[in-house]
Amino acid sequence: MSEYVRLVTKEGKTIRNDLYNPPPSIGSYIIFKKGDRTYVKNCRTGQIEFSHPDASTAINHAIQALPEPKGGMIFIKRGVYELTNQITIPNGKSIYLAGEGQARGITNGTTVLKQADNANLNRILSVESWSNTIRDLFIEGNIDNNTANTYGIVVVGGDNFLENIVVKRCHAGFLISGHAHTFINCAAEHCDTVGMLIRNADDCTFWHLHSEDSGTYGYWIYGNTRYNTFFGCKGSLNGWDGWLIEAYEDIPTRNAFIGCLARNNDRHGFHIKGAQRCILDSCIVVDNSQGANDTYDGVFLEAGTEGNSIRNIVKGCQIYNTAVTNKQRYGINEADASQDYNIYANNIVTDNVTGQMNIQGLNSIDDNNMTA
Secondary structure, eight states, X not given: OOOEEXXXXXXXXXXXXXXXXXXXXXXXXXXXXXXXXXXEEETTTOSEEEEESSHHHHHHHHHHHSOTTTOEEEEEOSEEEEESSOEEEOTTOOEEEEOSSOSSOGGGTOEEEEEOTTOOOSEEEEEOSSSOEEEEEEEEOOGGGOOSOOEEEEEOSBSOEEEEEEEESSSEEEEEEEESOEEESOEEESOSSOSEEEEEXXXXXXXXXXXXXXXXXXXXXXXXXXXXXXXXOEEESOSSOSEEEEOSSSOOBSOEEESOEEESOSSOSEEEEBOBSOEEESOEEESOOTTXXXXXXXXXXXXXXXXXXXXXXXXXXXXXXOOSSSOOSEEEEESSTTSOSOEEESOEEOOOSSEEEEOOOTTOEEESOBOO
16 A cells, blocks of 8 residues: 655645655655665656665765755655764755654654764754755754764755754754744754754744753744744743843844743743844743742843843733742843833733732833733
């Protein structure tokens, strides 16, 4: 019986395609494991073009064999592919790279790209070009058996589309820079430091991301990062802040966080550190400050190295506690009077320890918020 995968292109076109024998008009290469080797099958000729005991060598062979700039499609069958070198989509290539399954775990029969023991890679998957589609991959960092500071996936360039990518157990999960990317249903879990690091990125759209149980930040957004929109993204159970939006190297500005979640983080839920003209709209901020009672806030605004947190908007959010022991200090807290010209409106802020809202900027606006 043939095995099929449902593929959705950036344009929204749905393709139902035989994994082993895609028609030449659709697929370029099928990659699969058999025994201790990884095979690269040419879909146009039907022949095994290349094989190698190292999966990264086989996958990179298929990428390099695609023509520039047209590229092509590469399908990686389910299985665990151990990598001793990083996989690179170099500048000048534009490809469709898809795994099999929903990328939620090895036991679910997904395509797993796993850093081999003692490989000590800088990154596992590096996307260095424009207009790629990458989907349905589980990236396993295997940090217990490596000493390097490994990123799961690094995305630069522009106009890349990533969907259903899960990164686990890396030093850091995602490093995202560049222009006009779209990320949908991607997750970083159990990383040593940051789950999602977004630096110098603009005009990107992020849908339903999840960053959980990282050692420091769920999301660290800094540099010249601007005009990005986050819809329904979650930052929970992280060792420091759920979200850090920081004026470091440059000032992040005009980013929108709509319907996002900050929950059960050890420090602040949303930490706005010198960012400007950002919007938190209809977010849920609950049970942060889990590392120490009455010490950290739901939403905390303070100065960064490049300036103060000014002209931000927090509206329509629910900021509260349900925890029995460790609770948020304030629901919303401006560190001092230099954090100014911010607007807080139509929020429900309750059950915080020291107080509900501590607004210190002389020109900040506190309007129609419910605090009881």
